[in-house]
Amino acid sequence: MNEEIKINKRPRRLRGTSSIRSLTQENHLNVRNFVYPLFIRTGKNQKIEVESMPDIYQFSIDQVMYEIEDLLKLNVDKFILFGIPDKKDEYGSNALSDNGIIQKSLVEIKKRFPEAFLITDLCMCEYTDHGHCGIIKNEELDNDATLEYLQKQAISHAKFGVDMIAPSGMIDGAVKYIRYALDSNMFKNLPIMSYSAKFASNFYGPFRYAAESAPQYGDRKSYQMSFSNRNEALKEVKIDIEEGADIIMVKPALSFLDIIRDVKNTVNVPIAAYNVSGEYSMVKAASKQNWIDENKIINEILTSIKRAGADIIISYFAKKYAKEINQK
Numbered sequence: 001m002n003e004e005i006k007i008n009k010r011p012r013r014l015r016g017t018s019s020i021r022s023l024t025q026e027n028h029l030n031v032r033n034f035v036y037p038l039f040i041r042t043g044k045n046q047k048i049e050v051e052s053m054p055d056i057y058q059f060s061i062d063q064v065m066y067e068i069e070d071l072l073k074l075n076v077d078k079f080i081l082f083g084i085p086d087k088k089d090e091y092g093s094n095a096l097s098d099n100g101i102i103q104k105s106l107v108e109i110k111k112r113f114p115e116a117f118l119i120t121d122l123c124m125c126e127y128t129d130h131g132h133c134g135i136i137k138n139e140e141l142d143n144d145a146t147l148e149y150l151q152k153q154a155i156s157h158a159k160f161g162v163d164m165i166a167p168s169g170m171i172d173g174a175v176k177y178i179r180y181a182l183d184s185n186m187f188k189n190l191p192i193m194s195y196s197a198k199f200a201s202n203f204y205g206p207f208r209y210a211a212e213s214a215p216q217y218g219d220r221k222s223y224q225m226s227f228s229n230r231n232e233a234l235k236e237v238k239i240d241i242e243e244g245a246d247i248i249m250v251k252p253a254l255s256f257l258d259i260i261r262d263v264k265n266t267v268n269v270p271i272a273a274y275n276v277s278g279e280y281s282m283v284k285a286a287s288k289q290n291w292i293d294e295n296k297i298i299n300e301i302l303t304s305i306k307r308a309g310a311d312i313i314i315s316y317f318a319k320k321y322a323k324e325i326n327q328k
């Protein structure tokens, strides 16, 4: 009976039980590959929730210690620091000061938690009153004038004990100039993670509120990439690797999974993906309305970023994932 029916292709065989599903699962998240962003501000006893990003805070240095302590217990031990200075000016002077917010944070955190791996975001926009990522001349970002500034900022962070530098401004030549400055100042072994393919994205909105770094006029489209472009991302990544980037980054992540995969298929350095603030806030907002299952959505989003090819995931969800989702 039915001898003519021969169905040999049965992918469902591998989906029948949870055991066989876990046996054949292709991609796994590991909290050791996560980087958690921290916003640090001046002052004491400050823990201010970012209105546009529920459960994400700006901390003063004394308060960020409690946050780091919690995260280390969850095996989240890599952090990217964003400084919020009390004074901003045209040239972003606070970024280069020995008493700058990042410099002080590096010293204090390293003293208390030597095991914490600290990455610093290297850019001018958090420190300039105009909120742009470089030196401005005639309302235009002066690329080459900015390079020297980034060199000084990198050396300063290195002196104060940073573990990895992450230039984020999409300034042409930044990796080469920073690498040269670090090498000439005895920091040959300090790695650079470059924001190589950073798109001028609308998903950054909530972050700018968190880091108080919104441009006061104009936009960043003359230095960040158009979200319409794919080939250009590979060009940017290749240039950064030639200039000495140890790790390259694609930012944002979720609307750019194709770019992450393109890069994965093309280069052989570790790839970081930044699961940005807008991606975070959309999930939080929908979950507040009970329209989605927050933890399941977070797991799916983070796994999709990994599956696309990211080796490292920078995410505001890292803490929640490690606390509530991991191993479940």
Ligand SMILES: [Zn+2]
Residues within 6 Å of the ligand: 123, 124, 125, 126, 132, 133, 168, 169
């Ligand atoms: Zn910037």
